[in-house]
Amino acid sequence: MQVSPITTRIFKENEDLVSFIKEHIGEIKEKSVLLITSKIVALGQGRTIPKNEISKKNLVAKEADYVLGETYQSYLTIKDGILIPAAGIDESNSENGDYILWPKNSYEVASQLWHDLKRHYQVKNFGIVLTDSRCTPLRQGVTGVGLAHWGFKGIQNHIGKKDLFGRKLTVSTTNLVDCLATAATLVMGESSERTPLCLITDLPFIEFQDVTSKEELLIAPEKDIFKPLFKNTEVFK
Numbered sequence: 001m002q003v004s005p006i007t008t009r010i011f012k013e014n015e016d017l018v019s020f021i022k023e024h025i026g027e028i029k030e031k032s033v034l035l036i037t038s039k040i041v042a043l044g045q046g047r048t049i050p051k052n053e054i055s056k057k058n059l060v061a062k063e064a065d066y067v068l069g070e071t072y073q074s075y076l077t078i079k080d081g082i083l084i085p086a087a088g089i090d091e092s093n094s095e096n097g098d099y100i101l102w103p104k105n106s107y108e109v110a111s112q113l114w115h116d117l118k119r120h121y122q123v124k125n126f127g128i129v130l131t132d133s134r135c136t137p138l139r140q141g142v143t144g145v146g147l148a149h150w151g152f153k154g155i156q157n158h159i160g161k162k163d164l165f166g167r168k169l170t171v172s173t174t175n176l177v178d179c180l181a182t183a184a185t186l187v188m189g190e191s192s193e194r195t196p197l198c199l200i201t202d203l204p205f206i207e208f209q210d211v212t213s214k215e216e217l218l219i220a221p222e223k224d225i226f227k228p229l230f231k232n233t234e235v236f237k
Contacts, residue, residue, distance in 0.1 A: 002202050005187040005195040013095070017044040018116050021197065025121075029201050031208065033127035034117065035184035037196040038147050039090060041103040041130055048098040056086070056099070063087035063101060068233050078235065080106065081218045082145060083226075084134050092191075106130050106148035107214045114150040125208035127151035131181040133190060137226075144185030146177035146217070153207040155216050176206065177217060 008024045011017075017040065028034065042048075049059060057075070061067055064077035064087035074085040079102060082088075088102035103109055114128045128150045133142035146154070156174040163169060184198040221230045230236060 001200060003183050003187055004199045006197040006199065007195050008197060011040040011043055011196060013043045013048060014046050015044055017041060022120060024197060028121040028123055028126060030123050031125045031203055032199055032201045033129060033180055033203060035129045035131050035180060035198040037188060038103050038130050038132045039100055040196045041109055042100050045104055047101040047104060050098050059089060059099060060086050063089060066235050088132060103130065110148040110150040127208060129177055129180055131184055133185050144178060144181030146181040149177045150212045151208060153209055175217060
């Protein structure tokens with residue numbers, strides 16, 4: 001697997017994202033996945049709010065699907081089925097110092113980008129992931145998360161396969177979307193790198209497909225292993 005961050009110029013708010021990608025990527029190989037930081041997707045949609053218009057607390061309450069509580073320097077929320085601080089609202093790398101929100105309709109965006117770029121680069125097997133960074137409970141530092149994906153199966157299912165000693169696996173699956181997002185997040189960086197795009201190639205374990213399920217990565221809170229964290233919140237009301 002080859003993970004290649006792509007250095008670009010600074011992306012401007014309300015700029016056309018497809019044209020920006022074409023400007024910086026001359027070719028995409030078959031069986032590649034293009035990872036795009038959610039920040040430039042949001043900027044392309046004009047998803048910014050001046051800080052003097054609303055408080056962070058009120059903006060989080062407006063953007064989040066659920067606010068689980070106030071935490072150290074932030075708010076713990078659920079947004080689009082993802083556990084994320086502050087509904088994904090970002091205050092870094094904004095040219096005007098505005099809040100940058102998460103993209104709207106991420107899966108629709110991923111689908112449209114996939115169709116446009118697949119046609120332009122004339123590739124048959126190709127995937128898209130919109131990425132962000134996030135925290136993991138009880139672990140320092142961030143890893144990656146996929147807000148949306150298109151063009152490949154996001155879950156690798158091991159249920160029914162046998163382990164080293166012949167026992168059948170009953171619950172094991174691999175979240176390929178977040179694994180790829182984490183690989184990209186590692187090389188794209190978190191500060192001033194100017195690498196909002198990343199190409200991952202040579203992916204023998206990816207099953208490319210034209211139809212992508214938005215639901216395949218989601219799990220209902222009542223079936224989640226972290227259910228005790230949510231049981232006293234409005235998630236179950």
